[in-house]
Every structure is written in structure tokens, then in C-alpha cells.
Amino acid sequence: MGNPQTIWYNKEKNLVETIDQRFLPFQNRVVEIGSLDEARFAITDMIVRGAPLIGVTAAYGMYLAARNFSGDDFYLEMQRAADWLKSSRPTAVNLAFAVDEALSVISDRNTVLENTQLLFDYAENLKEREIEFSKNIGIHGLELIKAISKNKIGEPVQILTHCNAGRLACVELGTATAPIYLAHEAGIPIHVWVDETRPRNQGARLTAWELGEAGIPHTVIPDNAGGHLMQHQMVDLVIVGSDRTTLNGDVANKIGTYLKALAAADNCVPFYAALPSTTIDWNLNDGIAEIPIEQRDGREVWMMEGMLNNEVHEFRILPEKSPVANYGFDVTPARLVTGLITERGVCKATREGILELFPERSLKN
Ligand code: MRU
Numbered sequence: 618m619g620n621p622q623t624i625w626y627n628k629e630k631n632l633v634e635t636i637d638q639r640f641l642p643f644q645n646r647v648v649e650i651g652s653l654d655e656a657r658f659a660i661t662d663m664i665v666r667g668a669p670l671i672g673v674t675a676a677y678g679m680y681l682a683a684r685n686f687s688g689d690d691f692y693l694e695m696q697r698a699a700d701w702l703k704s705s706r707p708t709a710v711n712l713a714f715a716v717d718e719a720l721s722v723i724s725d726r727n728t729v730l731e732n733t734q735l736l737f738d739y740a741e742n743l744k745e746r747e748i749e750f751s752k753n754i755g756i757h758g759l760e761l762i763k764a765i766s767k768n769k770i771g772e773p774v775q776i777l778t779h780c781n782a783g784r785l786a787c788v789e790l791g792t793a794t795a796p797i798y799l800a801h802e803a804g805i806p807i808h809v810w811v812d813e814t815r816p817r818n819q820g821a822r823l824t825a826w827e828l829g830e831a832g833i834p835h836t837v838i839p840d841n842a843g844g845h846l847m848q849h850q851m852v853d854l855v856i857v858g859s860d861r862t863t864l865n866g867d868v869a870n871k872i873g874t875y876l877k878a879l880a881a882a883d884n885c886v887p888f889y890a891a892l893p894s895t896t897i898d899w900n901l902n903d904g905i906a907e908i909p910i911e912q913r914d915g916r917e918v919w920m921m922e923g924m925l926n927n928e929v930h931e932f933r934i935l936p937e938k939s940p941v942a943n944y945g946f947d948v949t950p951a952r953l954v955t956g957l958i959t960e961r962g963v964c965k966a967t968r969e970g971i972l973e974l975f976p977e978r979s980l981k982n
Contacts, residue, residue, distance in 0.1 A: 621789060622744075622748075622788050623635060623636055623670055623785055623787065623788050623789070624636075624665065624670060624673055624674060624788060626677070626737075626740075626741065627649075630649065632649045632650065632651045633649070633650040633651070633656070633674075633677045633681070634647050634648070634649055634650070635647070635648055635650060635659065635665055635674070636648075636785065637664050638663060638664060638665060638785055638823060639662065639663060639664055641785070641822055641823055642822055642823070642825070643924050643929050644929070648664055650677065650678075650681070651681065652681050652685055653678050653681050653682035653685070653698050653701065653702070655681075656675065656677060656678030656681055656702070657702055657705050659674055660674055660675065660678075660702070660705040660706055660712070661705045663817070666781075666785075666819070667709075667781060667782065667783075667785060667786020667787060667858070668709035668711040668712075668786065668859065668860045668861070668892075668895075668896050669711055669747045669750075669751075669786065669787040669788065669792070669893060669896070670785070670786055670787055670788065671706060671709050671711055672709070672712055672714060672715035672743065672747070672895055673715065673740065673744050673747060673788060675702045675711075675712050675715045675716050675719075676716075676718075676719050676740035676743045677740045678698070678702050679698055679699065679702070679715075679716060679719040679720070679736050679740070680719075680733065680736040680737045680739070680740045682694065682695065682698035683695065683698075683723075683729070683732055683733040683736045684733050684737075686733075691729050691732065692725050695720060695732075696720070699717070699719070699720050702716050703716055707909040707910075707911050708860045708861060708908065708909060708910060708945060708946045709860040709861060709896070710860070710861040710895075710896060711860075711895045711896055714895050715895070718739065718743070719736055719739050719740070722735045722736065722738075723735055723736060743895075744788050746895075747787055747788045747893060747895070748787075748788050748789045749960070750893035750894070750895070750960040751784075751787050751789055751790040751792060751795045751893070751960075752789075752790060752795070753959075753960035753961070754792050754795045754891050754892075754893065754958050754959065755795030755796050755799040756799065757959070757960075757961075757963050758795060758796025758891055758958040758963070759796045759803065760963075761796065761854065761887075761889065761958070761963065762774050762797075762800040762807065762854070763800070763803075763805065765853050765854060766800075766805045766806070766807075769806075769853070771806075773807050773808040773834065774800070774805065774806065774807045774808070774853050775807075775808055775810065775846075775851055775852050775853045776797060776807060776808070776809050776852075776853065776854050776855070776856055777809070777810040777812070777843055777846070777847075777852045777854070777855045777856075777877065778793050778794070778797075778809060778811060778812065778820070778824060778856055778857060779812040779814060779820065779857045779870065779871055779874050779877055780812070780814045780819045780820055780824070780870065780871035780873075781814070781819040781820060781823035781824045781827070781858075782856075782857060782859075782891065783823065783824050783827040783828075785823050785827060791827075791858070792858045792859075792891040792893065792958075793856040793857050793858045793890075793891045794827065794828075795891065796856065796891070796958065797809060797828075797833060798831060798833070801832075801833050807833065807834065808834045808835065809824075809834070809835040809836075810836055810838050810842075810851075810852060811825050811828065811835050811836065811837045811838065812838060812839075812840050812842075812843060813837055813838065813839055813840055814871055814873065815840055815873075815918075816918045816943060818921075819871065820837065821837050825837050843855075843876075843877050843880055844876075844884075847880050847881060847883075847886050848884055852881075852884075852886050853886070853887075854886065854887050854889070855877055855878070855881050855886060855887070855888045855889065856890075856958070857870050857871075857874050857877070857889075857890055857891070858870055858871075858890065858891060858892060859890045859891075859896050860896065860946055861896060861897075861898050861904070862890065862892055862896055862897050862898065862966075863897075863901040863902055863903065863904045863907070863951075864897070864899055864900075864901060864902055864971060864972075865902045865903070865904075865951055865966075866951030866954055866957065866965070866967050866968070866970065866971065867901075867903065867904025867905065867908070867949065867950055867951050867966075868890040868892075868948065868949045868951070868954055868957075868966070869904055869908045869910070869946050869947070869948045869949075870890065870946060870947070870949065871945070871946060872945055872946055872947050873947065874946075874947055874949050875947040875948065875949045878949040878953040879953065881953070882953050887955040887956075888953060888954055888955050889955055889957070889958050889963075890949070890954055890957050891957075892957060892959060893959065893960050894959060894960060894961070894975060897971065897975075899978055902968075904948040904949075904950065904951075905948045905950065908946075908948055910944055910945065910946050910947070911944075911945035911946060912942070912943060912944055912945065913943045913945050915940075915941040915943050917943055918935075918941040918942070918943050919933055919934060919935050919939075919941050920933060921934050951967060956970075957970070957971065959974055961974040961975065962974055
């Protein structure tokens with residue numbers, strides 16, 4: 618698979634490199650990012666996607682903006698770079714978090730060279746932090762899988778996931794997939810139901826690819842199959858990722874997540890969201906009213922991409938004149954979320970539960 622990380626700095630080339638997720642699973646290409654605009658394009662065109670990876674890419678984007686700076690007002694230019702990056706995708710809060718934190722490490726008392734080094738260090742540090750967060754999410758989530766497996770002698774724990782909250786969405790291990798990877802490593806029998814995740818098919822294309830590479834038993838299902846499986850006791854646990862989770866525990870994630878949570882609640886299936894603290898929006902309390910939901914190009918709805926005779930082709934799948942709508946995310950209200958799996962442990966999807974794990978935030982909120 619080459620580099621086990623999803624994004625890395627190539628010292629020889631003096632460039633950032635990442636896997637081009639637009640071509641998976643058909644082709645495994647690496648793409649170079651050498652400027653602010655290339656970093657932004659990587660985010661908007663979904664070369665990179667997934668909340669933590671978007672954040673890390675934006676942090677490298679800030680570094681690249683500084684490295685390529687040639688004007689006379691460095692600070693103003695960095696502000697512009699920050700705004701430019703923030704306008705790329707609205708829902709994942711990791712993006713604004715990374716850009717604002719990057720801005721906070723530079724100072725007008727430093728030379729441009731010093732500030733550039735600080736921004737590079739910041740991007741590398743955020744990447745390492747996300748790796749650590751994923752590991753710890755894995756460790757805490759593993760306990761949930763272990764507890765279920767005790768009652769399933771000789772049978773795999775059946776986990777359903779939506780979209781791709783895997784290593785491709787992060788740097789390593791993923792969020793929703795981190796407990797899955799650790800359970801597999803620990804020899805616990807598991808099987809993953811992978812929602813295809815229309816319209817871009819991140820489940821069918823990316824999660825299935827990742828799990829396949831790792832040798833984890835999985836089955837891709839159409840998005841609407843989850844409810845049926847849950848009614849027939851074929852799902853023990855749902856784990857999804859998140860793009861933004863509010864302080865009261867509302868979870869924004871890929872469109873369709875809410876319907877899975879409704880089906881899980883109706884069938885008493887535990888529904889967890891796995892997320893690092895970089896995905897928590899400490900300023901919001903009402904996800905449905907306050908989280909901006911990205912609307913993407915309708916082309917993603919009317920067009921499907923697939924392999925035919927060893928070549929990637931695009932196919933129109935609906936009448937030319939039919940209008941389409943493409944909401945990228947939805948919000949699952951906290952009352953439908955059994956718990957949040959974070960790098961500090963599992964908590965209730967409530968303000969109290971979150972602040973118990975992150976008490977330093979109580980002072981600010
Ligand atoms: O539009 P995408 O592919 O960026 O959406 C990604 C998701 O919805 C993921 O579930 C989310 O970012 C969590 S990633 C660990």
C-alpha cells in the first residue's frame with residue numbers, strides 16, 4: 618500500500634503528498650500539493666476528504682502559503698489564506714479549527730522565515746495529534762466491541778458504518794474504523810456492514826477498499842438496507858464518524874447518518890459516533906439549527922463512476938431534465954446517539970458528558 622499515512626511531507630521534493638481519493642479503488646495515485654491553491658483545490662475537489670484529514674491539509678496549506686509568500690504584508694496574506702481555506706468546505710469544523718490554530722502560532726515579532734517554520738511545525742504537530750487521537754479512539758471503542766463479543770460466542774460482532782471515517786479520512790487508523798482495526802488485530806471476530814453512501818459512494822469505494830486491504834471481513838450494502846438488517850438482529854453496533862459535533866452532542870455526519878440512527882433507536886441497536894476533540898464545535902449547542910450543511914454539485918447525484926473494460930467511465934443514471942439536490946451532511950440529534958467515542962474515553966452525547974471528559978472547556982463554556 619506504500620506510505621501507511623494518508624498525507625505526508627516529502628522532504629526531497631519539498632512538497633506535501635497525499636493519496637488522490639478521487640480515483641480509489643480503481644487507481645492508487647499520489648498527488649503533490651505545493652501551494653495554498655493546490656491545498657484548497659485538494660479539499661474542494663475531494664482529493665482529500667474526511668474531517669481530520671481536511672484539517673491537516675488546511676494546516677499544510679497555511680504553511681505552503683507562508684513558504685511561497687513574496688509580498689510585503691505577511692500577516693494580511695496569512696489572514697487571506699485562512700479565509701480562502703475556510704471557504705472551501707463548510708461543515709467539517711476541523712478545517713476552521715486548524716486554520717485558526719495555525720494563525721495563532723504566528724506573530725508579527727517573528728521574521729517570515731521563522732513564522733514559516735512555526736507553521737510547518739504546527740502542521741506536522743496537528744498530524745501527529747490526529748494519529749494519537751485515532752489510536753486512543755480505537756482503544757476506547759475496542760472496549761465496546763469486546764463487551765458485545767462476550768455474548769456472541771463463536772459469532773462475529775456485526776458493526777454497521779456509514780461513509781468513510783477510516784484512515785483515508787484521517788491520517789492513520791481512522792475514527793469509526795479505529796476500534797474495528799484494533800478488534801481485528803486483537804483476534805476478535807468482526808464483520809462490517811459498509812453502507813455504500815450515495816452519492817459519492819465513500820463507503821463502497823473507500824471504506825470497502827480500506828477494510829479489504831486490512832483483511833477485515835465486510836459486506837457492502839445499499840444505503841437503505843440498514844433498517845432491514847437491524848430489524849433482523851443482524852447489526853450489534855453502529856459506529857460512524859462526525860464532521861462536527863456540538864457541545865450538546867448533536868452529530869453532523871455524511872447524509873444518511875440520521876436515518877441509520879433512527880433505525881438503530883427503533884431496534885435498540887447502540888449507535889456511537891467516534892470523533893476526536895478537533896471535531897467538537899465548542900461554540901454550538903443546536904446542531905440542526907446551527908451547523909452549516911454543505912450542498913454539493915448535482916453532478917454527484919446524476920452521475921455514477923465505475924470501471925468498464927479496465928477503464929474508469931462516468932454514467933448518467935437519471936433523466937437529463939430531472940432536477941437534483943445534493944445535501945452533503947445531516948445532523949443526528951443527541952437523543953439518538955448512545956455515546957461519543959473520543960480520544961479521552963466514551964461519554965454520553967450531552968454537554969455534561971462531553972465536559973466531564975474535557976473539563977478545561979468548562980471554563981470557556
Ligand atoms: O464528504 P466527506 O467524504 O468529506 O464526508 C466525510 C464524512 O462524513 C466522515 O464520516 C467524517 O468526516 C468523519 S471522518 C473521520
